[in-house]
Amino acid sequence: xxxxxxxxxxxxxxxxxxxxxxxxxxxxxxxxxxxxxxxxxxxxxxxxxxxxxxxxxxxxxxxxxxxxxxxxxxxxxxxxxxxxxxxxxxxxxxxxxx
Numbered sequence: 001x002x003x004x005x006x007x008x009x010x011x012x013x014x015x016x017x018x019x020x021x022x023x024x025x026x027x028x029x030x031x032x033x034x035x036x037x038x039x040x041x042x043x044x045x046x047x048x049x050x051x052x053x054x055x056x057x058x059x060x061x062x063x064x065x066x067x068x069x070x071x072x073x074x075x076x077x078x079x080x081x082x083x084x085x086x087x088x089x090x091x092x093x094x095x096x097x098x
Contacts, residue, residue: 001030004074004081009036009043009055016042023051033081035073037066 033052056069
């Protein structure tokens with residue numbers, strides 16, 4: 001199973017700890033990737049744990065062109081996930097109901 005976890009990536013508190021703990025366990029059982037919008041502390045810690053990380057570069061918080069990057073990643077470059085998890089409000093604005 002392919003799972004993509006999207007989170008802004010600039011978290012340093014409970015949200016970061018929760019998602020990294022979850023992915024650290026799941027990586028042994030399923031193909032999981034952490035997609036972040038900021039290559040900061042969370043991405044660094046994820047890489048140190050051996051978690052797949054992909055950075056979607058965003059020019060500003062209001063840069064909606066990131067949706068195209070996510071779509072290209074999902075369907076053409078890396079994976080066709082069976083599940084996409086959106087982990088915080090800043091990421092949920094890019095979500096689409098199916």
